[in-house]
Amino acid sequence: MKPRAVPPISDGHDRPDAEGAREDAIRRFPRSRANLKKIMAAYSNGLIEGYRNGKFVVWIAALFPVELLHGFDLVIAVPENHAAMLAARGMGAERAEAAERLGFSMDLCSYARVDLGSHLETDIGGLPHPDLIISDSNNCSLLVKWFDVYRRERNIPHFVVDVPFCYQPQRAEDRAYITSQFRELIGLIEELSGQTFDPDSVRRAIRHTNEANAHWHRFLSLARRRPAGITAFDTFAHMAPFISAHRGTPVHADHFRIAADEAAHHVEDGIYPVPKEKYRLLWDNIAPWHQLGAMSRRLTELGAAVVYAPYTGCIGTIEGKVERLPADNADPLDTLARSQNFTVTSYGMGLRLEALVEAVEKYQIDGVIFSSNRSCKVYSVMQMDTARKLKQKTGVSTVFVEVDHADPRKYSEEGVFVRIEALLEEIGG
Numbered sequence: 001m002k003p004r005a006v007p008p009i010s011d012g013h014d015r016p017d018a019e020g021a022r023e024d025a026i027r028r029f030p031r032s033r034a035n036l037k038k039i040m041a042a043y044s045n046g047l048i049e050g051y052r053n054g055k056f057v058v059w060i061a062a063l064f065p066v067e068l069l070h071g072f073d074l075v076i077a078v079p080e081n082h083a084a085m086l087a088a089r090g091m092g093a094e095r096a097e098a099a100e101r102l103g104f105s106m107d108l109c110s111y112a113r114v115d116l117g118s119h120l121e122t123d124i125g126g127l128p129h130p131d132l133i134i135s136d137s138n139n140c141s142l143l144v145k146w147f148d149v150y151r152r153e154r155n156i157p158h159f160v161v162d163v164p165f166c167y168q169p170q171r172a173e174d175r176a177y178i179t180s181q182f183r184e185l186i187g188l189i190e191e192l193s194g195q196t197f198d199p200d201s202v203r204r205a206i207r208h209t210n211e212a213n214a215h216w217h218r219f220l221s222l223a224r225r226r227p228a229g230i231t232a233f234d235t236f237a238h239m240a241p242f243i244s245a246h247r248g249t250p251v252h253a254d255h256f257r258i259a260a261d262e263a264a265h266h267v268e269d270g271i272y273p274v275p276k277e278k279y280r281l282l283w284d285n286i287a288p289w290h291q292l293g294a295m296s297r298r299l300t301e302l303g304a305a306v307v308y309a310p311y312t313g314c315i316g317t318i319e320g321k322v323e324r325l326p327a328d329n330a331d332p333l334d335t336l337a338r339s340q341n342f343t344v345t346s347y348g349m350g351l352r353l354e355a356l357v358e359a360v361e362k363y364q365i366d367g368v369i370f371s372s373n374r375s376c377k378v379y380s381v382m383q384m385d386t387a388r389k390l391k392q393k394t395g396v397s398t399v400f401v402e403v404d405h406a407d408p409r410k411y412s413e414e415g416v417f418v419r420i421e422a423l424l425e426e427i428g429g
């Protein structure tokens with residue numbers, strides 16, 4: 001491995017004054033908060049060190065099963081995670097504007113604009129330069145095009161895992177199709193990096209993820225009680241290890257254990273995120289990264305606890321479910337292929353509705369905030385019909401608000417809260 005000069009890297013750690021919004025959301029759990037800061041800083045430093053030491057660098061889509069890559073010794077970076085961290089630290093608008101100056105449309109996903117702005121405007125900085133990029137089609141087609149910009153600009157190989165969209169639980173032939181692509185990818189990484197794939201490391205990684213998911217669902221389940229022991233904002237704040245190279249490692253499992261234990265102790269001590277809980281809400285769509293602190297504070301003042309969000313509730317599940325699916329580790333590639341449908345963007349309205357109905361019942365939801373997000377069309381496009389059907393099936397009240405997950409220029413706090421307050425009025429109580 002040849003040593004390399006350190007590239008410009010920034011994930012917002014150099015912007016302490018802008019950390020407030022995200023930090024506020026995790027202040028309630030001091031031990032988990034300290035651990036999260038420590039492990040995510042170690043992750044950033046590991047990217048720099050690995051790059052400097054000449055290790056093979058791979059960028060992956062957040063939904064790609066990073067456990068597979070633990071079968072090699074790689075530096076693994078996740079551009080979506082990078083964009084979310086920058087947005088949470090108040091840097092979303094400036095980075096998005098940098099991409100727009102280069103000609104990328106404001107209508108593109110803000111994760112893509114924040115990331116492209118970071119990497120293509122030379123003096124801003126971003127992640128260590130990749131040797132290989134891996135995207136997948138179960139996010140959206142935009143992500144494939146976004147990653148492909150780097151293939152064109154930097155002449156880097158780009159491997160796209162094609163995950164079939166599904167309207168039913170995943171079919172055996174679809175799983176076999178995904179598995180065959182994993183095998184092809186393993187061969188490509190062996191060829192490019194000169195390393196030999198180690199399937200036992202992948203088995204270990206799946207075990208760590210499985211353990212982490214069990215703790216995650218223990219954490220989530222604290223929101224089922226009244227008053228809720230955690231809110232979805234806590235899950236947004238603490239999901240980071242799952243969408244980083246920590247996933248599938250003891251660090252990932254430990255962090256979710258620490259968070260679940262600390263939250264459980266708070267409940268035992270009678271400490272609740274919304275002490276005067278009057279309304280129990282569900283948030284549908286990606287976390288509003290630039291508003292975590294401000295939005296959760298204002299909701300708390302209104303007595304409204306957002307107790308579930310499919311965005312974080314789906315971790316460890318498969319399509320259309322709320323409960324965790326323990327991994328069967330007999331065939332690691334098959335197991336990872338099966339897990340490809342855990343997130344809502346990879347399946348159709350019927351399965352999304354099924355999961356929402358189950359969540360409304362299990363989390364005793366009074367109202368649903370459908371966050372219509374122009375950046376993420378694939379998440380938002382079915383919301384109108386889903387809301388109508390959800391109301392028919394459960395009678396739950398619903399409201400639509402407009403929130404872009406990483407671009408605060410497309411957010412109006414007053415506009416959003418006028419609607420949320422109307423929802424609370426409709427729920428009454």
Ligand code: SF4
Binds near residue numbers: 109
């Ligand atoms: S459009 Fe949605 S699914 Fe696609 S990259 Fe952006 S946030 Fe992810």
